[in-house]
Amino acid sequence: MREVMEVLEQASRRGRRVALATVVRTEGSAPRVVGTSMVVSDDGALFGSVSGGCLEASVLEAARDVLASGKPELHRFGISDDDSFAIGLTCGGTIEIFIQPFTPDSFPHYAALQLALRENLPCAMVTIFDGPPELVGNSELVLEGEEFRELFGVGELPPDLVSAAAVAVQDAIASGTTMPFTLPAVVGMGLPLSLLIDAYRPPRRLLIVGAIDFSASLAELGAFLGFRVTVCDARAVFATAERIPAAHEIVVDQPGRYLRQEIELGRIARDSAICVLTHDAKFDVPVLDEALRHGFAYIGAMGSRRTARDRRARLILAGHTEETLAPLRSPIGLDLSAATSAETAVSIMAEIIASKNRASGLPLSQTNQPIHKGAPTLDGEYQSQPDCPAQPDCPAQPDARPTALLSVLGADGMCP
Template identity: 40%
Template sequence: MLNLHSGLDTAMVATGNSFAVATIVGTTGSTPHPIGTSMLIHADGSTTSSLSGGCVEGAVHAAALEALEDGRERREHYGYSPTDAFAVGLTCGGEIDVHIAPFAPDSSMHEVLDLLATFHATDPVALIRRIDIGSTGSVLVPNPAQLGLHDLAELLAPVVGQNASSLAATLSFQLVAGGRTGIVGLEGEGASCAETPIELLVESRLSPPRMIVFGANTFAEELLKLAPMLGYQSTLCDPRAAFTLQPRFNTADEISTVWPHEYLAAEIAAGRIDSRTVLCILTHDPKFEIPLLTLALRQPVAYIGAMGSRSSHEARMLALRGERVSEQELARLHSPIGLDLQAGTAAEVAISIAAEIIASRSEHATMSPLNTRSGSIHSRPQSRSRAKPAAAGQTMTQEDPAWT
């Protein structure tokens, strides 16, 4: 449901209006949107957002209106049938499971959506809600990365019951704190006395990851334009104020004229560098690069790339070895930076760098043309972990991996 914030009109879900929420809770193969994507169907037939870009919207809309009519939740499965021209399904060949829940005019979901609408698109927030049939309840969590396990258990108690709150918090915590989305199932004595186990949809969004670009030049100018499209909060760092403070770099969220290695050291000390951070060194100058890379390659960041020719790369590696940077640390460096797209312009070079950053997020990225591959285009393997707490029987967590 976190996808709804951009199109959410609180007047449409204000107390006094009925609506249904249709949410993707399972995916197989190539699908337009991931688990957690939601669509509102209002009592007057209007809709907010989309689940599939049009493939199954009509069927979901009809099922949601039925749910509003009889007041019952339901699950619908939509796949692809090559033999039935009139079958409802995804033209991309994948399959989705959709949970559809109606909400009455006095439902607490009105308050949840009203509060969600107050968040900015990049604000950190988590939403946890019951999706097992016959149950409702949800909780909105601001600043999920700062939430402790005990605090999460207290927030979940009204949603799952006091007996199940600790187990639910334990299984949900990594998703919430890591800004990830997934389905958490609880069963056993500690979870519920009902035949149907408790099922939670956990959606969490953290503050945007950072892209720090070192070196104020034309390549940096173009790369900074791409940063917001990729979801990054951007910083340009170059101690040469005459270059750095030019208006063409105003697309950066932050500009620093501190020496690169000093800036990075200060950000590390302040706790503003994490495992999602991307570092792009475009300085072309060893006096900036070597101290910076010596520090950067020892940090658990997502990506480190440095621009330069083959000869510059060899000289760079030699200098870094002279600074006692290990071979294991050197192996993390993307140098020369970017993918081989035969880029000719600064904008094309920036695209090649962005493409490598995207590819580095997943071990399944082949960086080869899709027409040379077979199988699913979108490799979204669902990781499953199972545990058997003594007091609660079997539990299962199904995750939809997210690079953030």
């Protein structure tokens, strides 16, 4: 939902009636990930995309019905359908889209979600999209560590099923993964009950050490990809907002000391990316020592292969071993033969993305894996995937978070 929240807020301020269409389950090579949303207004305008143009016209028609009836609907599209070629979903996947009217009454917790996002609180908006009609469309905001209060009504479900759903929600919040979750049929209700757990976490941090020319491009690309970017350099003359305007924070401090303080204060999570661009031993070694001892998701350092060897030798003198140095990616980035600072930023961010997804970084034309790895199946389970070709001990991991891209489509459902 995140990618259409601005549209929802504008519609609410203007008193417009809108329907919210969200991808809730996928299987195979579906065009959009679970959690991706689109808004249809009462005048037929579309904002966002649930299929990249394949299904928008069909979803528009269904959304009109929802706006007319005021009742949510679940729609399923796939290559096995007789009209799959007519609607354009020929990629071989299956996608389920939940369409619901969006009003203050249907989303009483929406204001709480906005507040939680402003305060960077990990949370999930949980919506029942399939099951007993009296429960379908119910939603509730759940904060990290909290329990359900009203999603299932009073005494509607056995406590063990509510507990199972609560565990799934907290797991999704912890990982920042939006996903469907299905509870088994309950005696007396007759239908399984499916939830969309739309998880939100504070933006992942990107710490860039060294306020050099490459840092400006890396900060810009990192911010574009949704990271919260901090640039740290001990040299005040270089560490300025004028030189690196895309950074959210510019810190003038010894990088090693700054990182240690952030760790001690609990302000930098282990999923952060640490990029050391100074290639100066007096800055590099202390901050890399701290980063390696703490164990961040990505740790990279710029420099030639000679510089990288010298840096490793200094870190070994500081007490590291080949095993503890294994997470260090140096020279930093993927092999793109990057010549400019912008190309170098692409090389680095591509490696960060590949590292997060435990992907090979190889051209897709040279792999035989599914393009969308680890997409949840229609049962809410993750598909097993083959090992990464370049890293036999590195299984592919799912990344089902909502897309951050907002596109505006024409009334016919096609890209303008």
